[in-house]
Amino acid sequence: MTAIALRQIRKTYGSLEVIHDVDIDIASGEFLVLVGPSGCGKSTLLRMIAGLEEISGGALDIGGKVVNALPPSDRDIAMVFQDYALYPHMTVRENMAFGLKMRGTAVETIDRRVSHAADILKIQSFLDRRPAQLSGGQRQRVAMGRAIVREPSAFLFDEPLSNLDAALRVEMRLEIAKLHNRMKATTVYVTHDQVEAMTLADRIVVLNAGRIEQIGPPLDLYHRPASLFVARFIGSPTMNTMPVDVVSDGKETALRFKGKPLPNSDVGVHSIQAGAATLGIRPEDLTACPQDGAWFSGELAVAERLGSQTYGYVEIGEARMLTVEFPRGTPIKVGDKIHVRPTMDAIHLFDTTSGIRLT
Numbered sequence: 049m050t051a052i053a054l055r056q057i058r059k060t061y062g063s064l065e066v067i068h069d070v071d072i073d074i075a076s077g078e079f080l081v082l083v084g085p086s087g088c089g090k091s092t093l094l095r096m097i098a099g100l101e102e103i104s105g106g107a108l109d110i111g112g113k114v115v116n117a118l119p120p121s122d123r124d125i126a127m128v129f130q131d132y133a134l135y136p137h138m139t140v141r142e143n144m145a146f147g148l149k150m151r152g153t154a155v156e157t158i159d160r161r162v163s164h165a166a167d168i169l170k171i172q173s174f175l176d177r178r179p180a181q182l183s184g185g186q187r188q189r190v191a192m193g194r195a196i197v198r199e200p201s202a203f204l205f206d207e208p209l210s211n212l213d214a215a216l217r218v219e220m221r222l223e224i225a226k227l228h229n230r231m232k233a234t235t236v237y238v239t240h241d242q243v244e245a246m247t248l249a250d251r252i253v254v255l256n257a258g259r260i261e262q263i264g265p266p267l268d269l270y271h272r273p274a275s276l277f278v279a280r281f282i283g284s285p286t287m288n289t290m291p292v293d294v295v296s297d298g299k300e301t302a303l304r305f306k307g308k309p310l311p312n313s314d315v316g317v318h319s320i321q322a323g324a325a326t327l328g329i330r331p332e333d334l335t336a337c338p339q340d341g342a343w344f345s346g347e348l349a350v351a352e353r354l355g356s357q358t359y360g361y362v363e364i365g366e367a368r369m370l371t372v373e374f375p376r377g378t379p380i381k382v383g384d385k386i387h388v389r390p391t392m393d394a395i396h397l398f399d400t401t402s403g404i405r406l407t
Contacts, residue, residue, distance in 0.1 A: 050074065050076070051074055052072075054107075055106050055109065056070075056106035057069070057071075057105070059104050065104075067096075068259045070106075070258075070259075081236075081238075081239060081248060081251075083255070084254055085240060089257070089258040091207070094127075110125070127205075128195050128208050130207045132190070134191060135179075136179050137178070138178070139177060140171065140175045140179075140182070144165060144190065144193045161196075169192060184213075184216060185216045192223075192227065201233075202234040203233055204236050208237075209221065209239070209244065224248065242283070249266055250265065251264060254269065254278050262274040274404070275398065275405060276328070276404075279396060287396070288331065288334075289327065289398075291305075291324060291327075293322075293324060294320055294321070296322045305343065313343070325397050325400055326403075329390045337389045343389045344387075346364035347383060348361070349382065350382065351382060358374040358380065
């Protein structure tokens with residue numbers, strides 16, 4: 049069942065169009081993440097769902113009803129903001145109860161919902177404190193609790209973890225995942241952090257300049273990006289990309305890099321036209337090999353040892369750097385000569401002009 053449907057949604061500011069004909073169906077209970085670089089329109093899109101931004105064109109359907117003209121209070125959604133948006137003069141209990149009081153909810157119901165939300169989020173011990181007496185993570189829990197007590201049909205999160213330090217981000221990410229698993233509520237979550245997107249989402253929507261580049265489960269986007277933009281955006285470290293030439297003798301399709309044939313590079317897709325293309329390879333899909341079988345060779349410029357794995361940055365000429373993931377404990381050092389080749393079924397080819405996937 050579709051809980052929220054966006055049909056040809058557009059947003060304009062005067063003559064400037066910032067959201068272009070966006071179509072998304074969000075299923076009941078789904079955790080959908082909108083991800084993309086700063087300025088791509090993801091927060092604007094979320095605010096249109098919430099009713100905080102006017103929709104310039106198209107239709108927004110929530111629960112089977114078009115809500116374009118409805119105020120935020122009548123859309124049966126609850127939003128968690130980046131800056132928490134807590135009232136500093138109220139206690140945690142009062143902050144969580146405020147929205148219900150404004151709706152005229154019975155005191156007994158308010159007390160029950162606040163107690164239930166505090167129990168879920170483990171914030172019972174500071175219900176009588178004020179926001180200034182709380183840490184960033186505790187304030188974010190309170191903001192989430194204020195949304196939970198509403199018992200809405202959908203939750204909207206606008207970069208809720210961006211103000212937290214790295215360790216707290218991981219902790220709160222786990223809390224949000226556990227909360228969703230427990231409540232099974234429809235959730236739309238905005239972030240620029242693709243790690244958050246990959247770990248939280250049932251599906252990811254990748255936005256670029258107000259347009260949808262790709263929608264799908266996280267691993268689908270990772271293993272089969274539909275465009276060069278998605279390939280470079282999803283994954284950390286990012287995918288290696290470089291210009292190649294596709295050559296064909298009518299029977300096999302192979303690759304050249306800087307005019308040099310790449311050994312055993314039959315890509316197995318004979319419908320690809322000969323010409324320039326962009327090759328993509330993820331760091332973990334490159335393996336050290338003898339020089340005579342290597343696709344790429346160069347000198348190790350930097351080694352990042354992260355404990356569980358090591359990333360090497362290899363200079364392969366013309367100011368081009370190749371990122372390679374080495375197994376833990378691999379004895380490499382700066383200045384070493386590195387020779388690598390990819391796993392053939394893990395290479396990606398993209399049209400150089402449009403960025404659209406070819407393979």
